[in-house]
Amino acid sequence: MPQPRKLSSSLETDPAKVNELLVGLPDVTVLGAIRHADDLVELHVQTNASVDGCRSCGSLATLKGWRVVTFVDLPTFGSPVSLHWHKRRWRCPEETCPVGSWTEVDERIAGSRLRLTDRAGRWATVEVGRNGRTVNEVATVLGCDWHTVNDAVLAFGKVLVDHPDRFGAVSALGLDEHLFVKAGERRIQHFVTALVDVEGGQLLDLVPDRKSEAPKRWIEERGAEWRRGVRSGTLDLSATYRSVFDEALPEARLVADKFHVVRHMTAKLDECRRRVQNETLGHRGRKYDPLFRVRRRLSMAAERLDAEGRDKMLGILRAGDPRGDVQAAWWAKEAVRELYEVHDPVLAGQFIDELITDMADRDWPVEVRSMGRTLARWREPIIAWHDLRISNGPTEAMNNLAKRIKRVGFGFRSFANYRIRTLLYAGKPDWSLLPTLSIPG
Ligand SMILES: [Zn+2]
Numbered sequence: 001m002p003q004p005r006k007l008s009s010s011l012e013t014d015p016a017k018v019n020e021l022l023v024g025l026p027d028v029t030v031l032g033a034i035r036h037a038d039d040l041v042e043l044h045v046q047t048n049a050s051v052d053g054c055r056s057c058g059s060l061a062t063l064k065g066w067r068v069v070t071f072v073d074l075p076t077f078g079s080p081v082s083l084h085w086h087k088r089r090w091r092c093p094e095e096t097c098p099v100g101s102w103t104e105v106d107e108r109i110a111g112s113r114l115r116l117t118d119r120a121g122r123w124a125t126v127e128v129g130r131n132g133r134t135v136n137e138v139a140t141v142l143g144c145d146w147h148t149v150n151d152a153v154l155a156f157g158k159v160l161v162d163h164p165d166r167f168g169a170v171s172a173l174g175l176d177e178h179l180f181v182k183a184g185e186r187r188i189q190h191f192v193t194a195l196v197d198v199e200g201g202q203l204l205d206l207v208p209d210r211k212s213e214a215p216k217r218w219i220e221e222r223g224a225e226w227r228r229g230v231r232s233g234t235l236d237l238s239a240t241y242r243s244v245f246d247e248a249l250p251e252a253r254l255v256a257d258k259f260h261v262v263r264h265m266t267a268k269l270d271e272c273r274r275r276v277q278n279e280t281l282g283h284r285g286r287k288y289d290p291l292f293r294v295r296r297r298l299s300m301a302a303e304r305l306d307a308e309g310r311d312k313m314l315g316i317l318r319a320g321d322p323r324g325d326v327q328a329a330w331w332a333k334e335a336v337r338e339l340y341e342v343h344d345p346v347l348a349g350q351f352i353d354e355l356i357t358d359m360a361d362r363d364w365p366v367e368v369r370s371m372g373r374t375l376a377r378w379r380e381p382i383i384a385w386h387d388l389r390i391s392n393g394p395t396e397a398m399n400n401l402a403k404r405i406k407r408v409g410f411g412f413r414s415f416a417n418y419r420i421r422t423l424l425y426a427g428k429p430d431w432s433l434l435p436t437l438s439i440p441g
Contacts, residue, residue, distance in 0.1 A: 080143025121152035129424030290320030
């Protein structure tokens with residue numbers, strides 16, 4: 001008989017207590033365990049709650065029997081765990097009481113709606129929602145299916161993202177559209193509108209379309225005080241979002257997002273190039289067509305072209321652009337970019353007015369005149385950038401995060417699920433609240 005080693009008295013050595021300590025569930029007795037051939041550990045427990053009272057009449061309940069309910073729990077020593085909870089069935093002894101019988105509940109172990117234990121559900125929510133792991137990865141670790149994990153992440157996630165303190169006052173609000181899914185055989189495009197705290201870099205919410213109604217309602221639901229705090233609003237060159245701000249936040253100063261302004265001008269240049277291509281050669285761009293060969297140089301920022309690249313571009317343009325339309329559109333696009341190099345707001349105002357007047361000249365190609373009209377229509381929001389220096393940059397960053405979620409959660413069809421997953425990742429929920437929040441029944 002080997003002599004047992006003398007151990008520090010603070011260590012638990014009673015095997016039953018060691019079991020409970022390892023299992024770590026509150027007020028639970030471990031009944032037994034089996035390790036299956038596939039390494040799944042089946043763990044049987046019951047609670048120590050040996051008495052219960054009727055919730056209606058308060059009588060001491062009598063034990064009616066047992067019901068075993070199975071949950072997916074956290075892995076133990078690298079193996080997935082199936083928790084078999086032997087729940088007591090209680091009965092009210094009062095014959096006149098309407099309650100009859102019930103099954104014991106303990107939300108600390110598991111709620112009634114999810115197939116994950118409470119702690120496994122919270123862990124899965126952090127892994128998927130905060131760390132951006134896929135639902136599949138987490139399901140593999142837990143040894144369960146995709147839906148079991150996804151249901152838990154959505155249930156806990158909803159409480160976190162809809163917590164009233166997730167965001168407070170916002171002084172600069174950004175609106176931006178982005179693509180939600182292109183799912184199904186017909187490749188239908190679904191757009192959603194992202195609402196962003198542009199200064200804090202926080203995704204505030206997503207609403208399910210890019211029309212004006214949903215974002216407007218969202219803003220109105222924040223209340224009058226919140227709305228008064230919004231001093232400025234950033235947007236792309238969208239008349240829809242402009243009307244949202246005009247109607248829901250009439251005091252906010254609008255700022256046209258710099259990135260979208262330049263992108264719009266580049267798109268007009270491209271439109272011009274394709275038109276001239278078609279008019280001169282009668283077909284769409286082919287590999288050796290001059291205008292097709294310069295298409296990338298045209299959309300590049302001019303300062304990124306060296307002198308040689310620029311000469312080459314102008315040379316090719318002379319061959320493919322007999323009336324100089326494309327060159328004019330290129331000049332116009334570059335002029336708008338230069339507008340952002342002017343730092344003084346007053347000078348910027350003079351510059352944009354010159355551009356608006358100049359581009360209205362009937363000698364210019366239609367695309368340049370269209371650019372000029374856009375500048376005129378958006379003059380104030382474009383120039384406001386020179387005062388406020390805010391852009392939808394953070395919105396774009398949020399969109400990139402949202403795209404990441406879209407990639408990892410390719411099964412998304414439901415907007416509500418997509419919203420929760422995206423806000424968990426990019427909406428800055430207070431993760432320190434997670435251990436204390438409970439899921440509404
Ligand atoms: Zn009763």
